[in-house]
Amino acid sequence: MLAPLWQPFMEFAFMRQALFGGVALAMSAAPLGVLLMLRRMSLIGDAIAHGILPGAAVAFWLVGLSLPALTLGGLGAGLGVAGLAAWVTRNTGLREDASLAALYPISLASGVLLLGLAGRRLDLLGLLFGSALSVDAATLQAMVLVAVLSVVLLVPLYRPLLLDCLDPLFLRSVSRVGPWAYGLFLGLVVLNLVVGFQAIGALMMVGLMTLPAAASRFWSRRLPWRLLLAALLGGLAVWLGLLLSYHLALPSGPAIVVVAGAFYVLSVLVGPVHGVLQRSRQPIPL
Amino acid sequence: MMIHCHxxxxxxxxxxxxxxxIVHLPAGSFTAVTGANGVGKTSLLKVxxxxxxxxxxxxxxxRGPVGYLVQQHAIDRQFPITLGELVAAGFWGQRLARAQKAERLQAALAAWQLDGLAGLSLQAMSGGQLQRALLARMSLTDAPLLLLDEPEANLDAAGQTLLWAHLRAWQAQGRTLLVVCHDAAAVRRHARHCLALAPERAELYEVA
Known part of the structure; x- marks a missing residue:
């Protein structure tokens, strides 16, 4: 009776690869999302994901359909969007959310135009929304590598990031590590989004980054628990989402994100920390 | 000379x-910064x-680390961190044994009348508790220069007495203090120098 829960992964290597890679990536992307949310920077993921497109398009134009080239192109463009937004903010005082909101339609439009120039041979929908079919052994390796790298780097980054977003003036007055930690952290965000675009899609990776993070906020007031819970919810969403996409023949990225979305809605409703249905019992202390 | 500006x-x-x-502040000096709203007191501290x-x-x-006390509205009260963790951030960049840290943390909590509150979340703290926690964090830094922006905000009478006693103790340790303060009586009582800022003049005078 429980066979449908694991049978597709036993039967097809590509499903297995998508599962392993996706779960690994979800477990690194979701904690990054928790930290992004703490910094009130949830939107930057969205902007970077759109920003990846022109980079991937240029790489495709120059090199052709090669995973390392697409990844490098996406990485360069994603870092470029994040860096450009920070630069505009620093030099003009335009708020960071506004400068990001201005940059990502530019990236998306120029990406689509570049793909048009390249002759539409690259599947735009596949790039934005992902396809489990496209996860081969090399992609799986890249996903697991990025996931491990992110988690390993998050350990030393954790404390400076936390302090830098609670009280940046204090950290900047006692140490110079804040901006570096933040830059490295943004680099990890870009890396996670880029490497996930094969299986899950650049745009859908954003959902996998933010939804488990938002959901975890309704379950615990303690940050370590939130990070852990977000990682688990992200991994679970990948597993159930891949099953949904397999059994109903749906695209994998949106299926995964819809499952993550269901977790979020459930958390908003029944979560013990400020969940809607808990409100009568536990007033919000202000 | 701690601060020298021309x-x-x-x-x-x-x-x-x-x-x-034009101001020269020697090490170990205690200077109040006064002036009307919008005259640039906070910006000067940031500079x-x-x-x-x-x-x-x-x-x-x-050279050396600088202790900086922000105004409270700069702090996100939803942030998932406890009072103990907030105060312990004052150890940043100091090499101390774990036991020594725990001991000094307890001492700082006690000194700011926060004992037993280490597990309190940021959200559940009162304004006065948060202010004392920020001051306790500052006390754990080894910064020779301390810049405090309206440290008496949110503190009741007892809290303010505690505050000024600690500020004098920090000065006695040889630390240099600059304190933005709107309470003219407190400035006269505690500070040796006063940096008065106004749109038409900026001068440092000795408090009688």
């Missing part, structure tokens, strides 16, 4: 807030802390 202008671009400031660039003039601040 013809210093600061504030928003092309709009310096006061005439050029001294190296967080904001001056518009013109020269500024030399002795």
């Amino acid at each position: 013809a210093l202008l600061w504030g928003p671009a092309r709009q310096p807030l006061t005439p050029p400031l 001294f802390a190296g967080l904001q660039r001056p518009l013109a003039g020269t500024l030399q601040v002795a």
